Amino acid sequence: MSAPVPHILVTGSTRGIGAAIVAALQARGARVIGHGRTDGSDVLGADLEDPSAADALWARALERLDGRIDVLVNNAGVFEAAPVDVADDVWRAAWARTMQINLQAAADLCRLAILHMRGRGDGGRLVNIASRAAYRGDSPAHWHYAASKAGMVGMTKSIARGYAAEGVLAFAVCPGFVMTGMADDYLASRGGDKLLADIPLGRVAQPAEVAGAAAYLALDAPASMTGAVLDINGASFVR
Numbered sequence: 001m002s003a004p005v006p007h008i009l010v011t012g013s014t015r016g017i018g019a020a021i022v023a024a025l026q027a028r029g030a031r032v033i034g035h036g037r038t039d040g041s042d043v044l045g046a047d048l049e050d051p052s053a054a055d056a057l058w059a060r061a062l063e064r065l066d067g068r069i070d071v072l073v074n075n076a077g078v079f080e081a082a083p084v085d086v087a088d089d090v091w092r093a094a095w096a097r098t099m100q101i102n103l104q105a106a107a108d109l110c111r112l113a114i115l116h117m118r119g120r121g122d123g124g125r126l127v128n129i130a131s132r133a134a135y136r137g138d139s140p141a142h143w144h145y146a147a148s149k150a151g152m153v154g155m156t157k158s159i160a161r162g163y164a165a166e167g168v169l170a171f172a173v174c175p176g177f178v179m180t181g182m183a184d185d186y187l188a189s190r191g192g193d194k195l196l197a198d199i200p201l202g203r204v205a206q207p208a209e210v211a212g213a214a215a216y217l218a219l220d221a222p223a224s225m226t227g228a229v230l231d232i233n234g235a236s237f238v239r
């Protein structure tokens with residue numbers, strides 16, 4: 001008898017890394033529902049800045065996937081500047097927004113996934129797209145981004161330790177720079193040649209490379225790997 005087709009929810013799938021993850025999973029035969037800020041043909045809309053949006057998204061995704069989700073990929077995220085010299089309220093609003101979208105919404109979805117998956121005979125998997133910034137830190141205008149991604153890594157490891165016995169596996173991926181926009185614009189916005197000089201591989205990662213790692217964790221990684229964090233950064237930060 002063949003294994004059942006895995007049912008997968010991928011957040012932030014309208015472009016960039018999320019779109020590549022959906023393509024990689026679909027190429028493997030998975031049944032995938034995507035997500036973005038607003039509804040689309042294969043995409044459920046939910047603005048994750050709204051604290052209740054993750055719960056509503058989970059309920060809708062379950063409905064679309066006939067009541068079964070085997071894998072959750074938390075990929076949605078924002079990378080927005082908050083330099084120290086902005087006004088106090090702007091600073092706090094920037095922190096709240098980044099922590100809500102990058103960490104709280106991902107945590108809410110992980111919680112609902114665990115409640116759904118725990119104790120099922122066949123378990124389930126969580127794949128969280130964090131960042132090199134979790135370990136290395138980020139620019140002076142992006143402490144909140146680094147903190148949100150470090151939180152994601154800590155959350156992933158806690159879930160792996162806490163729910164392995166109940167069949168729920170958890171993994172994180174930490175990309176360095178990933179070419180998600182037009183190459184020239186992307187490089188210019190992140191420091192140009194200086195950025196490349198810091199990457200021994202000599203280039204930034206492609207979305208398909210991150211997607212391949214995410215698909216491996218979602219579908220193939222042995223259960224004993226639970227809690228693992230995969231770095232994809234061209235050796236720009238080796239730990």
Ligand code: NAD
Nearest residue numbers: 012013014016017047048049075076077131175177178180
């Ligand atoms: P992107 O900006 O191209 O896409 C982000 C996705 O998240 C989009 O689908 C967008 O709709 C969704 N999203 C953003 N804010 C949202 C909100 N409020 N509500 C609902 N959805 C929202 O980003 P990307 O570069 O493909 O990054 C994807 C993930 O990878 C992010 O978590 C990011 O932090 C992480 N990452 C990216 C890089 C990089 O260099 N591109 C490096 C390390 C980690």
